[in-house]
Amino acid sequence: MVTQQDVADRAGVGRRTVSHVVTGFPHVSPEVRERVLRAIDELGYVPNRVAQQLRTGRSGVIGLTVPEIGVGYFGELGTLIVEEAAARGLGTLVAQTRGTRERELVEIERLLGLQPEGVILSPLGLTADDVAGVAARTSVTLIGEHFVGRERGGVAAPVAIDNAAAASEVVGVLASAGRRRVAYLGLDSDAAPRFDALRRQGARAGREVAGLEQVPDIPVRDYTWQDGYDAGREAARRATAGELDAVFCVTDEVAIGVMRALHDAGLGIPADVAVAGFDDIPEGRFANPRLTTVAPDKAELARRAVAAVLGEPVPTSAVPHRVLPREST
Incomplete structure (x- = not known):
């Protein structure tokens, strides 16, 4: 040795x-x-x-929790956070939580047992009291929308984009392309995580601003390609009946599944139905047709998250985003 x-x-x-x-x-x-x-x-x-x-008195590592490591968005963001920490001479311990409060608490406890210099949390189930308990033991930075506009145990505002504004902009892009009946595809509103609820809210606001009909949402069971495909069959039925001419999906994974279902139903994209997603994952950039989406500035999000967990000042404004019109609309 x-x-x-x-x-x-x-x-x-x-x-x-x-x-x-x-x-x-x-x-x-x-x-x-x-x-x-x-x-x-x-x-x-x-x-x-x-x-x-x-x-x-320093461990040389930070902790990071994400709901799903294998999901395109969290895979990209996690990689950027790891590299940002490495550029500062720090390692990153990554834990997958599946988005449940119970698993989030278990994985956070594992990370705290390794005495990290701080933890970056992307929660879907934690309460404000949970966050306060973690913050009493180490530096905490929140990323994502779970605590946007909510009490968060004295921890600084989450590092996140403005989901509602971004969703409204997507609907505006669809309206500018001549679409009049834009359906939103996301989880049932009672069970939806905060990011989904904000995107749904933004879609409705965007329809109102553009003077579009408030067509019924199409529910999805979860955020996988398969769930998108299943919901896409309902979208195809409604499109064939003249009830919609565009769909805005809560995530790119869902949108890709929807596009496959529309294709299998013999519908053209965007000739019959325009499709937009959210997150700008790699698969959407190379799909056929290429997927219109919202692109959060993931690199900036990673920079702010690492800086914040190390106690450095960061902007309090929302992380920038762009709407990227592509072939699917």
Whole structure:
């Protein structure tokens, strides 16, 4: 096992200098730091993080919880947060919660047991009291919409985009393309998570602003491609009956499933039905036709989330977004 003394001997410095380089101590000359880092690389030295934490009081890691690692949006955002933390010399411990309060609490407790320097939470079930309890033990930053406009246990406002405004803009794009009957596809309103409710609210506001008919929503069971496909069959039936000419879907995953169902029903996109989604996931960029969507500035969201959890000042305004009209509309 390679030790700090081995690295010190290779670099021609004292062991304390190696320790300073490993822990990020600023008062080391660039030339000496380069020699130590080269020796670390050549020898394959791995710092003992437990010992380092005892010496410095820092773990060198942050925690991140997301509902679904495999979902395109959270996969992209998680990667950006990991890389943003790495650029600051920090590791990231990632936990998947499936969006239930019980699992969120279990996974947060696991992360806290590793004494992270802070946690970034994307909750769907936590209460304000839950968040306050976590904040009493470590730095907490919230991302996403679950606590937008709600009490959140004294923690700063979530890092998030303005979902309602973005949804309203999408409907405006559809109206500008000549669509008059735009249906929203999302979870039943009583069971919908906050982000879904905000997007539904924005869609209704967008129809009102554009002077469009308030057509009935089409419910989905969940946010998978299969759920989108199942709801898409109902969208196809309504389109064939002349009840709608466009659908705005709560997520891109749902929209991609809908597009397949419309295709299987013999309907053209956008000739018969225009389709728009939300999140700008990679699959939507390469779908046929390419999917119109809302693109949150995920890189900015990641930057703000990591900065906030480290106690740095961040803008209080909503994270920027863009509506990207593509072939599906």
